[in-house]
Amino acid sequence: MMGKFNHKIEYQFQTPPSVCRYMVSLLPNGIRSVLEPTPGLGNLVSALWQYDVTDPVDYFLLDKNRRFDAVVMNPPFSHRTADLENAPKGYGTGLKVGYRILVECMHKSDTVIALMPWFTIGDSDVRLRYLKNFGLISVTALPRKTFQYARIQTVILHLQKGYKGETTFKVFDLLPSVRSMQEASQIELF
Numbered sequence: 001m002m003g004k005f006n007h008k009i010e011y012q013f014q015t016p017p018s019v020c021r022y023m024v025s026l027l028p029n030g031i032r033s034v035l036e037p038t039p040g041l042g043n044l045v046s047a048l049w050q051y052d053v054t055d056p057v058d059y060f061l062l063d064k065n066r067r068f069d070a071v072v073m074n075p076p077f078s079h080r081t082a083d084l085e086n087a088p089k090g091y092g093t094g095l096k097v098g099y100r101i102l103v104e105c106m107h108k109s110d111t112v113i114a115l116m117p118w119f120t121i122g123d124s125d126v127r128l129r130y131l132k133n134f135g136l137i138s139v140t141a142l143p144r145k146t147f148q149y150a151r152i153q154t155v156i157l158h159l160q161k162g163y164k165g166e167t168t169f170k171v172f173d174l175l176p177s178v179r180s181m182q183e184a185s186q187i188e189l190f
């Protein structure tokens with residue numbers, strides 16, 4: 001897929017296929033319509049081939065009141081990689097942009113699988129409480145090498161509105177489908 005932001009694409013962060021597959025695997029049964037709000041080159045869209053996917057060229061031109069069975073997303077984290085041409089005035093700067101897109105998507109669906117920077121939960125009790133109150137099933141830590149162009153610490157947030165149970169912490173490298181435990185144990189720690 002080629003969107004209108006291709007001139008910037010090489011500087012941005014497309015989700016690796018193995019991570020896309022993992023994110024899609026978190027979707028519960030019974031989901032049909034899925035929003036991928038900021039599709040970029042379409043890696044997540046490809047992994048969502050079994051679903052009825054909406055992948056807007058410009059997220060900000062999407063009908064604000066439209067609801068979906070689920071949202072699967074890796075938004076631009078900051079205003080530097082977001083196209084804000086059609087965003088509401090004063091939408092935000094810096095790393096608030098990605099978080100604002102996440103919060104908006106939490107109003108579009110009860111099921112949200114979001115790849116976000118660690119700081120989303122790491123540097124704000126208010127944000128963490130907000131996510132927890134919505135329903136935070138799990139947090140999966142991704143390796144720092146996930147993205148080709150930058151070492152950035154990211155997590156996958158598995159959100160389900162109304163979920164009141166414990167939040168599970170997972171490590172992507174150690175998930176059986178990603179790397180065998182034997183292989184993982186051979187990694188040098190020091």
Ligand SMILES: C[S@@+](CC[C@H](N)C(=O)[O-])C[C@H]1O[C@@H](n2cnc3c(N)ncnc32)[C@H](O)[C@@H]1O
Pocket residue numbers: 003005009012013014015016037038039040041042043044056057058059060073074075076077081082083084
């Ligand atoms: C972190 S990348 C992830 C791309 C894709 N979601 C994925 O998971 O591979 C964020 C993407 O958001 C796209 N983007 C930025 N502003 C956008 C907008 N207003 N509407 C739709 N996409 C946008 C960029 O082109 C970029 O590819």
